[in-house]
Amino acid sequence: MAPVPISPINVGHIDDVQELRKSGPATIPERFVRDMTERPTLDTAPPSPNTVPVIDFSRLVKGNKEEHKSEMLELTRACEEWGFFQVINHGIDLSMLKSIEKVAKDFFMLPLDEKQKHQMLPGTVQGYGQAFVFSEDQKLDWCNMFALGLEPHFIRVPKLWPTEPLKFSETVEIYSGEVRKLCQHLLEYIAMTLNLRADFFEEMFGVAVQAIRMNYYPPCARPDLVLGLSPHSDGSALTVLQQGKGSPGGLQILKDSKWVPVQPVPNAFVINIGDTLEVLTNGKYKSVEHRAVTDREKDRLSIVTFYAPSYETELGPIPELVDENNPCKYRTYNHGEYSKHYVTSKLQGKKTLEFAKVESKIATS
Numbered sequence: 001m002a003p004v005p006i007s008p009i010n011v012g013h014i015d016d017v018q019e020l021r022k023s024g025p026a027t028i029p030e031r032f033v034r035d036m037t038e039r040p041t042l043d044t045a046p047p048s049p050n051t052v053p054v055i056d057f058s059r060l061v062k063g064n065k066e067e068h069k070s071e072m073l074e075l076t077r078a079c080e081e082w083g084f085f086q087v088i089n090h091g092i093d094l095s096m097l098k099s100i101e102k103v104a105k106d107f108f109m110l111p112l113d114e115k116q117k118h119q120m121l122p123g124t125v126q127g128y129g130q131a132f133v134f135s136e137d138q139k140l141d142w143c144n145m146f147a148l149g150l151e152p153h154f155i156r157v158p159k160l161w162p163t164e165p166l167k168f169s170e171t172v173e174i175y176s177g178e179v180r181k182l183c184q185h186l187l188e189y190i191a192m193t194l195n196l197r198a199d200f201f202e203e204m205f206g207v208a209v210q211a212i213r214m215n216y217y218p219p220c221a222r223p224d225l226v227l228g229l230s231p232h233s234d235g236s237a238l239t240v241l242q243q244g245k246g247s248p249g250g251l252q253i254l255k256d257s258k259w260v261p262v263q264p265v266p267n268a269f270v271i272n273i274g275d276t277l278e279v280l281t282n283g284k285y286k287s288v289e290h291r292a293v294t295d296r297e298k299d300r301l302s303i304v305t306f307y308a309p310s311y312e313t314e315l316g317p318i319p320e321l322v323d324e325n326n327p328c329k330y331r332t333y334n335h336g337e338y339s340k341h342y343v344t345s346k347l348q349g350k351k352t353l354e355f356a357k358v359e360s361k362i363a364t365s
């Protein structure tokens with residue numbers, strides 16, 4: 001969520017999907033209809049037993065020696081083999097999860113002109129609208145987003161913070177404070193799975209950048225033609241995703257070239273490794289491509305926190321994780337530069353990470 005210079009880009013007309021749904025529930029404008037190769041196959045098969053690992057956070061933190069050890073092994077496996085896991089018993093009060101969901105939903109239910117007071121300008125990633133649209137002919141996602149930069153404070157854009165719903169800002173502040181602590185703790189355990197000091201990432205990151213994005217996916221009459229969110233990996237170090245209670249599944253991750261649905265686990269957070277951890281671990285832990293699909297009848301809400309190093313941080317593979325068998329795959333670069341590159345590129349699988357590869361041809365400025 002780096003501040004982006006506003007350039008005169010022409011993104012064409014972007015229909016608001018909630019309004020589309022209201023006015024003509026069966027109409028899918030061409031700009032939302034995906035090319036054949038991108039369309040989701042809507043799995044009617046029973047969920048595969050091969051699902052994203054579930055980590056019991058309380059066993060990591062206060063379990064006995066055996067419990068801690070087995071949970072650490074599961075965390076290592078999750079990071080190495082999946083890049084995604086769900087966390088249960090995370091210690092964040094369930095009333096907090098409920099409150100953030102309520103203010104998020106209430107915000108999306110406001111009249112369009114009210115939401116548009118906080119509109120996301122073309123080429124930027126904060127506010128209400130669709131991020132990552134850079135041209136007139138780019139396909140659009142069946143999603144409305146509302147995103148805010150949170151930490152450090154200089155990334156905040158005060159005019160984008162709504163006064164309605166009444167408790168919106170206060171709830172975002174409290175929730176995000178809790179999620180920040182969870183990210184810090186998770187990174188401590190992740191550092192330990194890599195035989196690094198627990199405070200390794202905390203020390204390296206400085207005042208970590210944190211942003212929140214609420215994604216609202218209205219039902220879609222033709223979920224087979226559209227995507228809720230285009231395939232991408234996150235630019236963060238870690239991402240924490242809360243799925244709305246009672247929301248249908250919709251998140252899918254690319255595993256062994258197949259799209260695997262992430263089944264919602266009540267009150268859990270879905271955690272994923274972002275590009276930044278992939279670089280730091282020299283690819284030992286990889287960011288995984290993911291996307292969202294829509295549902296014919298039900299709407300879906302997700303509340304997503306991105307946690308990343310400060311923009312000043314110089315990033316590159318951690319020397320302890322580079323050796324003859326794992327030669328250095330990524331160059332060293334400034335995280336602010338990467339963030340700028342990320343938010344000025346369209347979502348396109350793991351393409352943005354090319355920026356960091358040693359053989360990369362992409363210029364750094």
Ligand SMILES: O=C(O)CCC(=O)C(=O)O
Nearest residue numbers: 213215250251292302304
């Ligand atoms: O809504 C979802 O499940 C996916 C959201 C996501 O990947 C994102 O906001 O980066």
Ligand SMILES: [Fe+2]
Nearest residue numbers: 232233234290
């Ligand atoms: Fe994502």
